[in-house]
Amino acid sequence: MGGALIGVGMVLAGSCPGTVFVQMGSGLQNSFLTCLGAICGVLFYYGFLSSRLTKDEVPKSSIVLQQLPELMGVKRIYLNLMFGSIFIGTAFALEHFIPYKNDFITPKGLRTLVGWSPVLCGIGIGSLQLFFMMLFKKSLGISTGFTVLVAQLCRVxxxxxxxxxxxxxTYGVQNSLALLFxxxxIGGSFISTFSANQFPLNEQYGAGALSSFFGGFLLSLGARCAGGCTSGQGISGVTHLLVGSLIATAGMFGGGMLFAAGYGLITKDWLFRAL
Structure with missing residues (x-):
């Protein structure tokens, strides 16, 4: 359910929890409304749902806490190589048949560069997992940043x-890392957008005010219900081959696709201009 909420939120806001901060750094119109909605989602979850949803702990024997190698009786290295090859192969295949540069003109020079290779950027983001695990002993995850931000109010x-x-x-190194990340x-997005002479991004790249706010609300609410977002569950959890993370990630994209399909069929607005 949490994953599906994230999926619907991604369609409404045009963002996942992590890229909300990226949109803010690029000066995207209504991105701050998405952030405000996400903050409200955190308040709603911890104010009304947290005690009810976490009343009974998930038993350690639950399948959502199991890892694929244990369930399948296969060595972890084999599954990691298999999934890694499938994902990398799919990314390069998509780039070959649908080049990202077809979506815009990319002039020469850093000052006018308006897009970087999605494949290389994806590999870079995935590599952050190794950095976090070795240096900070924690997995990559960014939706917690909203929770830590709101939790600072607990100082009152x-x-x-x-x-x-x-x-x-509220306190602790791990929480501080989430906030710093x-x-x-935000800072990295600003540098990238400003260097490309694209700051602030044109309003055509963003969602409407209401869609941004309610999308942000569902993003953070879903992330708290699912125990992670596209980075925490989709990248970190899937990297560890957790069954629960695979289910949550499937829910994110499945929920988003179903909502988008339903919206398109009802409104005939397949480009989501009304959002």
Whole structure:
């Protein structure tokens, strides 16, 4: 369910939880409304749903906590090589048949570069997993940044009493890293967009005000329900071959596709201009 909510949120906001920060850094119109919606989603989850959804712990024997190598009786290295080859092969095949440069004109020079290779960028993002695991002993995940941001309100005693479940996200190195990673995404996006003479991005690249806000709300709400977003579950969890992460990721894209298909059939607006 959490994954499906993220999928619907991605269609509405035109973003996943992580790229909300990227959109903010690029000056995209209404991206701050998406962030505001995400903050409200965190408040709603920890204020009304958290205690109800986490009342009973998931038993360790649950399939969602199992890893594919254990279930299939196959060595991890073989499955990692298989999935890695499939994903990398698919990425290069798509780039070969549908080159990303067909979507825009890419002038020469850094100052006018408007797009980088999605394949190389994807490999770079995936490589961050190794960096995080070796240096910080944690997996890559960015939706927690919204939670940590809201949790800073717990430094105020009255708010801490109001939503005590947010207190664990207030202090600590791990929480600080999540926040720094989010701010780094904003800064990196600004540098990239400004260097390409594209700052701020034109409004045609963003969603409408209401879609941005409600999309952001569903993004963070879904991420909290699913225990991670496209980075936490989709990248980190799938990297570890967790069954629960595979289910959540399938829910994200399945939910988004079904919502997009339903919206298109009803409104005949397949380009989502009304959003």
């Amino acid at each position: 005693k009255s708010f801490k009493k109001l939503i005590p479940s947010l207190e664990p996200f 989010a701010f780094g995404a």
